Amino acid sequence: MTHKLILSSPLLEITISRLCQELIENQIQGIETVILGLQPRGIYFAERIAKELSKHLSEAPQIGQLDATFYRDDYRRRDTVAPNSTNIPFIIENKRVILIDDVLATGRMVRAALDAMTAFGRPAKVELCVLIDRIYNRDLPINADYIGKSVNTLATEKVLVEWTEQGHEADKIWLITHP
Ligand SMILES: O=P(O)(O)OC[C@H]1O[C@H](OP(=O)(O)OP(=O)(O)O)[C@H](O)[C@@H]1O
Numbered sequence: 001m002t003h004k005l006i007l008s009s010p011l012l013e014i015t016i017s018r019l020c021q022e023l024i025e026n027q028i029q030g031i032e033t034v035i036l037g038l039q040p041r042g043i044y045f046a047e048r049i050a051k052e053l054s055k056h057l058s059e060a061p062q063i064g065q066l067d068a069t070f071y072r073d074d075y076r077r078r079d080t081v082a083p084n085s086t087n088i089p090f091i092i093e094n095k096r097v098i099l100i101d102d103v104l105a106t107g108r109m110v111r112a113a114l115d116a117m118t119a120f121g122r123p124a125k126v127e128l129c130v131l132i133d134r135i136y137n138r139d140l141p142i143n144a145d146y147i148g149k150s151v152n153t154l155a156t157e158k159v160l161v162e163w164t165e166q167g168h169e170a171d172k173i174w175l176i177t178h179p
């Protein structure tokens with residue numbers, strides 16, 4: 001098994017800053033932007049985005065966490081199912097919702113998240129922001145509006161995102177290849 005580093009600080013910080021500029025550019029007049037990080041690792045990326053956005057906006061965006069475990073189409077096939085909490089302490093009805101995740105691969109997690117989100121209301125608009133887009137790996141017609149880095153990967157490879165918030169000594173994004 002080989003680990004290739006594909007993104008780390010300080011490039012990660014530049015990437016987050018650029019994504020925030022794009023998110024601000026696309027603000028919709030009169031419509032509040034809120035952030036939903038997808039459990040489990042999208043929540044850390046969402047927190048970083050929210051923190052950076054708050055440096056540039058008069059008001060920090062509201063941020064919540066969404067768990068889509070039981071909406072995944074494969075959850076019954078998995079050996080272990082470990083759901084995380086959903087915490088959305090605000091109304092998403094008629095808001096601009098930015099869904100945030102660390103990796104976009106098949107698109108199945110995002111599809112599940114869109115279903116899970118429906119229980120909380122009908123946003124005016126939903127946009128998707130991902131740190132890593134594994135292009136050519138999609139099973140569903142889902143694409144991101146904001147992309148940190150696109151990587152061309154084999155289906156057998158995996159992207160591993162490590163955040164300091166999880167106890168890692170540095171933020172690192174790896175491409176893992178099995179021999
Ligand atoms: O586009 P997809 O193919 O759905 O993959 C992307 C999702 O997979 C990962 O979660 P998770 O750790 O639950 O997936 P894994 O068990 O496959 O690594 C990752 O954090 C994304 O949420």
Ligand SMILES: O=c1cc[nH]c(=O)[nH]1
Nearest residue numbers: 103105157158159160
């Ligand atoms: O490469 C991948 C695919 C799905 N989920 C991940 O975290 N990495």
